[in-house]
Amino acid sequence: MKLRDFVLRRIILAIPVVFGVLTITWFLSYIVGDPITMYITERTPDAAIPGIRAAHGLDESPVVQYFIYLSNLFQGNWGVSTSTGADAPVLELLAMKFPATIELAIVAMIFAIVLGIPLGIISATKKDKVQDHITRIFALSGVSMPIFWFGLMLKYLFFFQFSQWGLPYLPGGDRYNIRRFSYEPTTGFLLVDSLVFEHNVYMFTDALVHLIMPGFCLGYITLAIITRMMRSSMLEVIKEDYITLARSKGLTERVVIYKHALRNALIPTVTVIGLAFGGLITGAVLTETIFNWPGLGRWAVRAILNADMAAINGFTLLVAFIFVIANFIVDMIYGVLDPRIRYG
Amino acid sequence: MTTTPDDLVLNVKELYLNFYTYEGTVRALDGVNMFLRRGDTMGVVGETGCGKSVTAKSILRLVEAPGKIESGEILLYDKDQETGQIQEIDIAKLQQEEMLGIRGNKISIVFQDPATYPNPVFRVGDQISEVIELHQDLSLDVLNMKIAKLELSLSASTTSENRAEIEEKINYYKQQLDNPPKPDKKSKREAAKLKAIEMLKLVRMPAPEQVANQYPHELSGGMRQRALIAASLACNPSILICDEATTALDVTVQAQVLMLLNQLKKEIGSSIIVITHDMGVVAETCNWVNVMYAGVTVESCATLELFEKPIHPYTAGLLTAVPKLHEDRDRLPQIRGTVPNLITPPSGCRFHPRCDYATKICKEKKPLLEEQKPGHWVACHNPLNS
Ligand SMILES: Nc1ncnc2c1ncn2[C@@H]1O[C@H](COP(=O)(O)OP(=O)(O)OP(=O)(O)O)[C@@H](O)[C@H]1O
Ligand code: SF4
Numbered sequence: 001m002k003l004r005d006f007v008l009r010r011i012i013l014a015i016p017v018v019f020g021v022l023t024i025t026w027f028l029s030y031i032v033g034d035p036i037t038m039y040i041t042e043r044t045p046d047a048a049i050p051g052i053r054a055a056h057g058l059d060e061s062p063v064v065q066y067f068i069y070l071s072n073l074f075q076g077n078w079g080v081s082t083s084t085g086a087d088a089p090v091l092e093l094l095a096m097k098f099p100a101t102i103e104l105a106i107v108a109m110i111f112a113i114v115l116g117i118p119l120g121i122i123s124a125t126k127k128d129k130v131q132d133h134i135t136r137i138f139a140l141s142g143v144s145m146p147i148f149w150f151g152l153m154l155k156y157l158f159f160f161q162f163s164q165w166g167l168p169y170l171p172g173g174d175r176y177n178i179r180r181f182s183y184e185p186t187t188g189f190l191l192v193d194s195l196v197f198e199h200n201v202y203m204f205t206d207a208l209v210h211l212i213m214p215g216f217c218l219g220y221i222t223l224a225i226i227t228r229m230m231r232s233s234m235l236e237v238i239k240e241d242y243i244t245l246a247r248s249k250g251l252t253e254r255v256v257i258y259k260h261a262l263r264n265a266l267i268p269t270v271t272v273i274g275l276a277f278g279g280l281i282t283g284a285v286l287t288e289t290i291f292n293w294p295g296l297g298r299w300a301v302r303a304i305l306n307a308d309m310a311a312i313n314g315f316t317l318l319v320a321f322i323f324v325i326a327n328f329i330v331d332m333i334y335g336v337l338d339p340r341i342r343y344g
Numbered sequence: 345m346t347t348t349p350d351d352l353v354l355n356v357k358e359l360y361l362n363f364y365t366y367e368g369t370v371r372a373l374d375g376v377n378m379f380l381r382r383g384d385t386m387g388v389v390g391e392t393g394c395g396k397s398v399t400a401k402s403i404l405r406l407v408e409a410p411g412k413i414e415s416g417e418i419l420l421y422d423k424d425q426e427t428g429q430i431q432e433i434d435i436a437k438l439q440q441e442e443m444l445g446i447r448g449n450k451i452s453i454v455f456q457d458p459a460t461y462p463n464p465v466f467r468v469g470d471q472i473s474e475v476i477e478l479h480q481d482l483s484l485d486v487l488n489m490k491i492a493k494l495e496l497s498l499s500a501s502t503t504s505e506n507r508a509e510i511e512e513k514i515n516y517y518k519q520q521l522d523n524p525p526k527p528d529k530k531s532k533r534e535a536a537k538l539k540a541i542e543m544l545k546l547v548r549m550p551a552p553e554q555v556a557n558q559y560p561h562e563l564s565g566g567m568r569q570r571a572l573i574a575a576s577l578a579c580n581p582s583i584l585i586c587d588e589a590t591t592a593l594d595v596t597v598q599a600q601v602l603m604l605l606n607q608l609k610k611e612i613g614s615s616i617i618v619i620t621h622d623m624g625v626v627a628e629t630c631n632w633v634n635v636m637y638a639g640v641t642v643e644s645c646a647t648l649e650l651f652e653k654p655i656h657p658y659t660a661g662l663l664t665a666v667p668k669l670h671e672d673r674d675r676l677p678q679i680r681g682t683v684p685n686l687i688t689p690p691s692g693c694r695f696h697p698r699c700d701y702a703t704k705i706c707k708e709k710k711p712l713l714e715e716q717k718p719g720h721w722v723a724c725h726n727p728l729n730s
């Protein structure tokens with residue numbers, strides 16, 4: 001019961017957030033440019049323009065236009081993207097591009113969490129020892145290295161040099177080996193499709209191998225942030241009185257750290273993880289460019305360069321949704337980790 | 345200080361401990377001596393910063409870097425449950441791994457602040473059963489638990505075959521009672537939980553079953569302190585250290601908890617060290633007192649004796665600072681001066697800059713703790729009342 005109330009409340013709270021984002025993006029795009037440019041070319045006769053304007057409701061007052069936009073949104077009409085060559089509905093394009101990006105972001109997140117949390121713990125428990133120094137240098141590089149440079153270096157080493165040296169090398173781009181496999185998307189998630197729908201283990205492993213480099217490249221910053229957050233919250237927590245109490249019970253250092261301290265230290269780290277996930281989606285632009293990844297990031301950049309307002313609004317809305325969902329999941333995890341906020 | 349070790353459980357001898365900080369070496373303990381007899385409740389008193397908590401933590405070897413025991417002995421007289429033989433263990437020389445079996449099992453501690461000592465993310469019952477599971481064998485408890493469960497289902501079941509089957513099982517378990525098998529982890533955990541509830545009952549916790557499933561933030565300060573006491577008593581420790589265990593509670597709860605401790609002491613057979621600022625607490629609960637000043641034991645004797653005829657000038661000062669009900673004074677007398685900085689402590693007797701009886705030798709030579717009268721140890725060159 002409590003859980004249901006909690007979920008309901010979170011959903012109700014999310015509605016104004018999504019509406020806010022929606023309104024602000026629409027308003028910004030309204031003042032930035034005349035949307036009519038999306039529907040005409042240089043060869044459109046001047047006389048036809050008022051007709052086109054009326055056809056799209058662009059001669060109405062801004063308020064009416066806003067409501068037209070809203071009603072279209074709810075009917076699944078997110079506008080038409082004009083920057084992709086052949087004009088296509090935004091919603092369709094998002095559905096097509098989204099899985100590639102989400103798959104990459106999830107892999108990046110797994111890298112970041114699976115490596116970041118243990119590294120943070122080691123760094124804190126071996127404070128000022130060699131392990132700590134190495135971890136901190138590693139984390140500092142993560143937050144200070146430009147991602148495009150890091151991606152290129154990864155590619156240079158693990159793709160180019162390794163192949164030069166005759167070592168097994170990682171693929172330099174794409175989601176799968178296009179010469180070996182042909183892929184008809186079902187869900188669009190390559191890992192899911194290859195395994196569940198095509199029962200093709202080779203394709204699955206191939207897809208995994210293709211995810212390693214871009215996944216790590218994209219996740220490195222988040223990995224660094226999680227490591228640093230975990231280290232500092234762990235250092236805070238092991239000074240707490242309840243850790244002294246745990247030691248006074250005769251528990252081994254392992255149990256003290258991994259049971260009593262970890263659970264408490266995870267609470268602030270989880271917040272960072274939630275926020276970072278949204279950032280991974282928007283941050284995927286550079287990684288997707290370097291590794292020729294057919295995802296949302298590259299598509300959104302092209303939309304921005306072409307002032308493709310429908311596409312930009314659609315992308316922004318989607319990212320807002322992801323932020324809301326990520327924060328929702330974070331709140332759920334909070335409730336599991338910390339009994340004090342369970343009913344809050 | 346020496347007495348026959350037969351009736352001792354703990355004997356701390358000439359304990360020295362430093363903290364190596366950036367500002368310099370803090371000479372926090374500079375000759376702590378205390379012994380605890382079986383069944384006694386000993387008070388440790390002294391102004392703030394005199395090293396009471398550090399002493400308590402040293403006894404459990406919980407002092408962390410930059411703190412280091414320099415010299416001295418912390419002798420634990422551990423009575424073997426079966427043979428009754430007494431074994432002497434010097435805690436000061438043990439490795440950290442060797443301490444694990446002593447902490448929470450033979451010596452346990454209750455700290456001052458019930459708000460910050462329980463782990464906020466675990467259930468109260470689990471925090472108690474954790475220590476039980478860690479130190480106790482529980483094979484007998486598991487067996488008894490299984491039998492009790494079967495007996496319950498026996499009274500519920502009706503068909504005769506069913507009953508026969510259950511009875512057979514009960515008999516099978518009962519045969520094992522003399523030599524119970526090692527329980528599996530899951531049933532051990534379950535038995536530990538039941539025992540945790542027993543412990544909560546023992547500390548007179550209202551609604552113990554319910555409290556066991558609650559989180560610390562859902563309890564009041566007094567209830568939390570009771571839960572902490574329950575955890576610390578769960579393994580029948582021979583020594584229970586209460587480091588200002590009642591200071592954070594309001595006066596009525598404080599009295600309740602102290603009374604409870606003295607009752608439990610008899611039920612469990614522990615000896616207690618009560619660390620406090622409060623002379624009233626000492627008078628009510630302790631039969632022996634150890635007075636510390638700036639990391640040094642300055643006086644040690646029976647409570648009555650201390651209140652009636654203190655010998656050390658510092659103790660005398662402490663006692664005049666205690667307000668009495670029938671007195672009518674505008675200001676409480678205080679010992680003049682302040683607690684010294686332990687990085688550059690005063691030479692000789694550490695109390696000399698504040699002492700009204702100080703003479704030349706006090707600055708030059710550190711007084712040793714000596715038995716001035718039978719059963720009354722004092723470290724002073726110019727003892728009072730003698
Ligand atoms: N981690 C530490 N680093 C440096 N000095 C310390 C540390 N812990 C304690 N000390 C010093 O050791 C001395 C004794 O401290 P302790 O906590 O034992 O005092 P206390 O008698 O328990 O006081 P209170 O009555 O306030 O609890 C103090 O002078 C303190 O400054
Ligand atoms: S030794 Fe001297 S200074 Fe110290 S308490 Fe005794 S009289 Fe005072």
Ligand SMILES: [Mg+2]
Pocket residue numbers: 396397398587588
């Ligand atoms: Mg203290």
